[in-house]
Amino acid sequence: MYKIAVLGDYDSIYGFAALGLDIFPEEDPEEAAKKLHELAGGGYAVVYVTEKLADQLDGVIEKYRERVFPAIILIPGVSGNTGRGVESVRKSVEQAVGSDILFSK
Amino acid sequence: MASAAVTPTRMELTRQKKRLATATRGHKLLKDKRDELMRQFMDLVRENMALREKVEAGIRAANANFVIAKAGMSEESLRVAFMAPRQEVYLETSTRNVMSVDIPVFEYKTRTADSNDIYSYGYAFTSGDLDAAVKSLADILPDMLLLAEREKACQLMAAEIEKTRRRVNALEHVIIPEAQQNIKYITMKLDENERSTQIRLMKVKDMMLEEAHHYKERQQA
Secondary structure, eight states: OOEEEEEOOOOHHHHHHTTTTTEEOOOOOOHHHHHHHHOOOOOHEEEEHHHHTTTTTTHHHHHHSSSHHHEEEEBBBBOOSSSHHHHHHHHHHHHHHHOOOSSEE | OGTTTTTOOOOHHHHHHHHHHHHHHHHHHHHHHHHHHHHHHHHHHHHHHHHHHHHHHHHHHHHHHHHHHTTTTTTHHHHHTTSOOOOOOEEEEEEETTEEEEEEEEEEESSSSGGGGOOOSSSSSHHHHOOOHHHHHHHHHHHHHHHHHHHHHHHHHOOEEEOEEEEEHIIIIIHHHHHHHHHHHHHHHHHHHHHHHHHHHHHHHHHHEEEOOOOOHHHHO
């Protein structure tokens, strides 16, 4: 039985608490990285991270990219969309095909 | 080339031929695997992108709702409202095997079946906008979970495709040519040895005949 976590600044994620996801307000990248490691080992199958925070957690997120669990998924925060989530999909295409043939504009 | 390392013997030749056969078969299989993975990946990644756009738009809209809701009430009462959530979401996870890639399958369960349990507060001290905001977020949760599943699958498959592609390339451009080269080298070397033995035998035969019949002396006489 796995749980779902949401990581980011409080204003972006507090709504998810109502739905029954576990929220972890973090803004400091180091604290967040520590938390992410903790969540990955602690029975969370999906961790949603706000794009703004993810910008500062590059290496950590990359580490979990090729593992089955947890799935770290980027979501836009209250301050807007940085395009990082879409970027990560593009990255998959680039990794698989060699160049981005699907979504490049 | 690598041919300096192989010893030109029949045993080695058989070994290299076997290696070439295995490599060729492996190359064909891996190429098929790569193509099929790629086909499935393309479908999956398109779906992934569509879902992501939908979810991002949904969250953006929900966030806007939350901002409006927050404007109508105090920070404290907002925090209090979300302090003790009534609903909980659990995931049942399993994995599905797609072309030897284990991709996750999520099935989510809520603690209570009542869809109204997302409102973890009494309605007296919160604005009505908050209810709408929570509802809008709850509506995209299934899509968010689906996105998590698809996106992870895409990442795992991309990694597998990359690995398979490398293997195909290594077989095609290194292992197979190397084996072919070795086989050619050994065959030529063996033929060469055979010819030299043949010549030596002919020479020996000449010498023995000369010994027995003394052709040269007779010619002079």
